[in-house]
Amino acid sequence: MPLWERRAVSQFVFTLLNGVTLAGVFFLVASGLTLIFGLMRVINLAHGGYYLFAAYFSWTIMDKVHNWALGALISAIFMAVAGTIIYIILLRRFQYEELRVALITLGISLILQQLMLALFGGDAYQISVPTPLRGVVAIPGVEVNFPKFKLIFFLFAIVIGLGLWLLISKTKFGSIIRAGVDDTMMVSALGIDVQKVFTLVIALGCALVGFAGAVGGTYIAYGMGTDGDFLLFSLQVVIIGGLGSVGGAALGSLIVGVVGQLATGYAPTLSGAIVFILMILVLAFRPQGILGRKL
Amino acid sequence: MNRRRTLFSVLVVLAIAFPYIVPDSTFWVTNGGTRTLWIGLVALSMAYLNRNLGLMSLGQLFFSGMTSYTIAILTIKHGVSYGISIPLGLIVGTLSGVIIGWIALKTEAVYFLMLSLALALGLYSLTLAGESVTGGHTGINSVAPPKIFGIDITARNTFYYLCLIINILIFAACLRLQNSNFGLALNGIRDNSARTTSLGYSNNKLRLAAFVWASFIASVGGVIGLFYYQAVSPDSVGLARSIDLLIVVVVGGASYLGGSYLGAAVIAVFESIIQDYTKYYVAAEGALFILILLIAPQGLMGIGEQMRKRRNKKLASAASTK
Numbered sequence: 001m002p003l004w005e006r007r008a009v010s011q012f013v014f015t016l017l018n019g020v021t022l023a024g025v026f027f028l029v030a031s032g033l034t035l036i037f038g039l040m041r042v043i044n045l046a047h048g049g050y051y052l053f054a055a056y057f058s059w060t061i062m063d064k065v066h067n068w069a070l071g072a073l074i075s076a077i078f079m080a081v082a083g084t085i086i087y088i089i090l091l092r093r094f095q096y097e098e099l100r101v102a103l104i105t106l107g108i109s110l111i112l113q114q115l116m117l118a119l120f121g122g123d124a125y126q127i128s129v130p131t132p133l134r135g136v137v138a139i140p141g142v143e144v145n146f147p148k149f150k151l152i153f154f155l156f157a158i159v160i161g162l163g164l165w166l167l168i169s170k171t172k173f174g175s176i177i178r179a180g181v182d183d184t185m186m187v188s189a190l191g192i193d194v195q196k197v198f199t200l201v202i203a204l205g206c207a208l209v210g211f212a213g214a215v216g217g218t219y220i221a222y223g224m225g226t227d228g229d230f231l232l233f234s235l236q237v238v239i240i241g242g243l244g245s246v247g248g249a250a251l252g253s254l255i256v257g258v259v260g261q262l263a264t265g266y267a268p269t270l271s272g273a274i275v276f277i278l279m280i281l282v283l284a285f286r287p288q289g290i291l292g293r294k295l
Numbered sequence: 296m297n298r299r300r301t302l303f304s305v306l307v308v309l310a311i312a313f314p315y316i317v318p319d320s321t322f323w324v325t326n327g328g329t330r331t332l333w334i335g336l337v338a339l340s341m342a343y344l345n346r347n348l349g350l351m352s353l354g355q356l357f358f359s360g361m362t363s364y365t366i367a368i369l370t371i372k373h374g375v376s377y378g379i380s381i382p383l384g385l386i387v388g389t390l391s392g393v394i395i396g397w398i399a400l401k402t403e404a405v406y407f408l409m410l411s412l413a414l415a416l417g418l419y420s421l422t423l424a425g426e427s428v429t430g431g432h433t434g435i436n437s438v439a440p441p442k443i444f445g446i447d448i449t450a451r452n453t454f455y456y457l458c459l460i461i462n463i464l465i466f467a468a469c470l471r472l473q474n475s476n477f478g479l480a481l482n483g484i485r486d487n488s489a490r491t492t493s494l495g496y497s498n499n500k501l502r503l504a505a506f507v508w509a510s511f512i513a514s515v516g517g518v519i520g521l522f523y524y525q526a527v528s529p530d531s532v533g534l535a536r537s538i539d540l541l542i543v544v545v546v547g548g549a550s551y552l553g554g555s556y557l558g559a560a561v562i563a564v565f566e567s568i569i570q571d572y573t574k575y576y577v578a579a580e581g582a583l584f585i586l587i588l589l590i591a592p593q594g595l596m597g598i599g600e601q602m603r604k605r606r607n608k609k610l611a612s613a614a615s616t617k
Contacts, residue, residue, distance in 0.1 A: 043405050045412070090585065097592075098405045099351055103545060104588050106538055110581030118575060228534040232416040235409055243406070269427065272420035279413065280398060287401040 010143045015265040016258065017139070021150040023257025024157030025219050028212035029230055030237040030249045031164060032205035038244030039180050039201050042091070042101045046109035047209060048231030053112060054079050054213020055222045056120050059127050062214075068130035072214035076207040083206025084199060095198070113227060124223035127214065153215050160208070164246050177201065181244070236275060240282050242292025251291055310459055314452050324455050326567070331559040332458040333523050336465065337516035338543045338555035340509040343469055345549045347478065347505050349485045350403075353537050354411030355513040357395070357418050360532035362388035362517030367435040367527050368428060377441040385514050392510025396503045415537050422529045434528025438521060449522050458519055462556075465512055469552055472508065481505055535577075542584045548594025557595055 001009070033047045044050070054075050062071035086108065094100045133149035168174040176197055179187045188194040216222070216230075233256060238244075241252025256275055263271035282290060310328075317323045340355045362384040369380035395414060402410055422429040429435070440449035448457055472478050483491040484498045492498055521527055530536065539562075547558025565583065569576040591598050 041405070043409060045409075090589075099408065100588055100592055102405050102408055103351075103541065104585055106541065107581045107585040107588065110538055110584070111578045114575045114578035114581070228416065228419075231534070232413060232420065235413045235416070239410065239413060243409075269425055272417065272424040276417040276421065279417070283401070283410065284398045287406075 006143060011265070013139060013142045013144050014146065015261050017144070017146050017150070018265075019258035019261030020254065021154040021257075022219070022261060023253040023255075024154040025212065025216045026233055026237050026257050027157050027161060027250055027253035028215055029209060030234040030241075030253060031161070031246055032208035032212070033234050034238050034241075034244055034246065034249040035164070035208070036201060036205040037238070038246075039177055040095060040198055041098050042095055043098070043243075044105045044205075045102055045231065046105040046112060047234055048227040048229070049109040049112040049116075050079060050083065050206065050209045051213050051216065051230045052222060052227040053116060054210045055127070055217030055226070056116060056125065056213075058210075058214035059125055059217060062127060068127075068133075068214070068218070071127075072211055075214050076210035079210025079213070080203040080207035083209075084203045087199070087202045092195075092198075109227065109231075116227075117224060122224045124221045125217070126221040127218040129218055150219065153219060156215060160211075161246065161250055168246060173197075173200075236279050239279055239289060242289025244293070245291050248289055248291035252289070307463065311456075314455060321451070324451050327560075327563050329451075329455045329458050329523060331556065331563050332455070332462050333516060333519045334540065334543055334562075335556040335559040336458075336462055336519065337513055338540055338547070338559055339462075339466065339469065339552060340512035340516065341540065341544045342547075342549055342552050342555045343512065344506065344509045345544070346552065347473065347481045347485065348400075348502055350407050351549065352411040352509075353408055353541060354395075354399075354414040355509070355516075356532045356537050356540065357411075357414045358388045358392055358510040358513035359517030359520055360415075360418050360422070360527070361391050362514040363521040363527040363531060364422065364429060364435075366518065366521055367438055371435050371438055372428075381441070381518060384518065385511070388514025388517055389507060389511045392507045392514075393503070396506035396510065400499065400502050400506060412534075412537065415532050416534060418532045419529050419534070422532065430528070432529065434526060434531070436526045436528075438525045438527070440522060440525065449525070454522070461515060461519070465515065466552065469512075473552075477501065477504070539580075542580055544594075545584060546587050546594055548596030550593065551596035554594050554596040561595065 029047070029051050033044060037043050057078060058071045058075035061074050062068055065071060065074075090104055090108070091101050094104070129147075129149045133152050135148050136145040137148050137151055138145055166174075168177055176187060176192055180194060180197060184194055187197075236256050237249060237252035239252075240255055241250070242248030255278070259278060260271060260275050263274040267274070286292075313328050314320055314324045317327070337355055337359055340358075341352055344350050344352050344355075365387045366377070366380045366384035369375040369383065370377055399407060399410055399414075422434070423431060425431075440447050442448065446453065448454060480491065480496050480501055483494075484496065484501060488498050520531065524531070543558040543562050544555060545558070546561055547554030547556070562580070565580070566576060569579050573579060587594060591601060593601055
C-alpha cells in the first residue's frame with residue numbers, strides 16, 4: 001500500500017474508533033433517560049444539566065480525593081440521591097401528566113444552569129485521565145495509536161449496557177419493570193409497590209448520568225453550554241434509536257457517535273446537518289425510532 | 296363575548312397610548328413594549344398550536360431563525376434588497392413549516408415536545424457550524440434597518456407601532472380562524488379524531504394547515520426579532536431563548552391566545568425588577584416557572600377558571616354529602 005493510502009486508512013480507523021468510543025459516553029448518558037421514560041413515560045429535559053453537574057461534581061471530588069474511581073462512584077451516588085429527592089419533591093405528584101413533568105424539568109434545567117455558572121464560572125473543564133489509563137494502544141495492522149482510556153471507557157459502557165440488559169430481561173425486578181411499561185395499574189393490582197419501583201428506576205437512571213458525568217468529563221472538555229449539547233445528543237440518540245429501550249439507546253448512540261465523528265472528520269461544516277437530517281429521516285419513516293415500539 | 300370585545304378595545308387603546316403614558320419611555324417603549332410584542336408574537340404561535348392542536352412546541356424559534364437567517368444572509372451578505380429578502384424569508388420560514396409539520400405531526404405530546412426541541416437545537420448547531428454562510432458564533436451583525444419612503448422603520452416609536460399593527464392583524468386572524476369552520480374542525484380533531492375522520496374530515500391536512508399557519512406567525516416573529524436586535528446569531532435559536540418563550544407561554548396561560556402577551560408583559564416587568572436584586576435572574580425565572588406549573592398549570596389567564604372549577608367542585612361535594 002502506498003503511504004498516502006495507509007495514512008488515509010489509519011485516519012479513517014482513528015475517526016471510527018473515536019466515534020465508537022464517543023458512542024459509549026452517549027450511551028451512558030442516554031440510557032438513564034430512556035430507562036426512566038420506558039417505565040414512567042416521563043422525559044427528563046434536565047438530563048443534560050444533570051450530566052454537566054455530574055461532570056463538575058466529580059471533578060470537585062477527584063480534586064479532593066485524587067482517585068478517579070472513587071470520584072466517579074461518589075458522583076453516581078450523589079446524583080442518584082439528588083435526582084430522587086428532586087423527583088419526590090417536584091415531580092412525583094404529577095407523574096401521570098407527562099407534559100407538565102417535562103416542562104417542570106426544563107425549569108429545573110434553568111435553575112441548574114445558573115447554579116453551575118455561579119459555582120464553576122464559564123471556563124472549560126476537563127477531568128485528567130487517571131494514571132493507569134494513560135498511554136496509547138497500538139491497533140494492529142493499521143498504524144493507529146489510540147488512547148487507552150477511551151477504549152477502557154468504551155468497555156465500561158459495554159459492561160453497563162450488558163448489566164442493564166441482564167437486569168431488565170433476567171431478574172425479577174426487571175420483569176416488574178417490563179410489566180410496568182405495559183400496564184402500571186395491573187402491576188400495582190398484583191400487590192407490587194409501583195411507587196417504590198418508580199423511585200428505584202429514577203435513582204438508577206440518575207446514578208447512570210452521575211457516572212456518565214465522570215466518564216464524559218474525562219473524555220471531552222465541558223463547560224457552559226455543555227448541558228444543552230448533551231441534551232441534544234441524548235434526544236437525538238433516543239429519537240433515532242427508539243425511546244424507552246436500552247437496545248435502542250445503544251444503537252442510537254452508535255449511530256450518532258460514529259456518523260457525527262465521521263462527518264466532523266470528513267465534512268466539518270456539514271457535521272451538524274448530517275446527524276440532524278438522519279434524525280429527520282428516521283422520524284419520517286419510523287416515528288417511534290429504529291428499535292422503538294409503536295407508540 | 297361583548298365584555299371580551301370591550302376588554303380587547305381597551306387594551307388596544309392602551310397599547311396605542313403606551314409610548315406617551317409610560318414613564319421613562321426611552322427604556323420602556325423598546326424593552327417593554329416592542330419586546331413584549333415581538334416575544335408575544337412568537338409565543339402566540341406556540342399558544343395557537345397548543346390550543347388548536349393540543350401540541351406544546353419548543354421549536355417555533357426554528358421557523359423564526361430560518362426567516363431571520365434567510366433575510367440577513369441575502370441582504371447583508373449578498374446585497375439583495377429588503378423588498379425581496381423579507382418576503383423570501385417569510386416564504387422559507389413558512390415552507391419549512393410544511394416539511395417539518397409533515398414529519399412532526401406524526402408524533403404526539405412529549406415526543407412532539409422533544410422533537411421540536413431537537414429541531415431548534417439542531418438549527419442552533421447548524422448555524423454554529425456553517426460559519427462561512429451564517430457567520431458562526433458571532434452570527435450576522437449590524438443589520439441595517441429597512442427604510443420605507445426614507446423613513447427608518449426601526450426608530451423607536453415607528454417600530455413599536457409597526458409591530459403593534461402586525462400583532463393586531465395576526466391576533467385578529469387567529470381569532471377569526473378559531474371561530475371558522477376550519478377552527479371548529481380542528482377542535483373536533485383535537486378532542487376526538489376518530490369521530491372527525493368518520494365525519495369525512497381529512498385530519499392530517501387540517502392539522503398541517505394549522506401547523507403551517509403557526510410557522511408563518513413564528514416567521515413574522517423572526518423578521519421582527521431580526522430588526523429588534525439588528526443581528527441574528529445561533530443564540531437567537533438556542534436552548535435558552537426557547538425556554539424563555541416557553542416560560543412566557545406557560546406563565547400567561549398556554550391554552551389562551553391572549554396569554555402570550557400577558558406572559559410576555561409579566562416576564563418583561565419581572566425581569567426588569569429582579570435584575571436589580573440578583574444577577575441570577577434566569578434562575579429566578581425558572582423558579583417562577585416551576586411555581587406556576589405547580590400551582591396554576593393553566594397560567595395567569597386560567598386562574599379565574601381554575602378557581603371557578605374548584606369552587607364548583609366544593610359546592611358539588613358539599614351538596615352530595617348533605
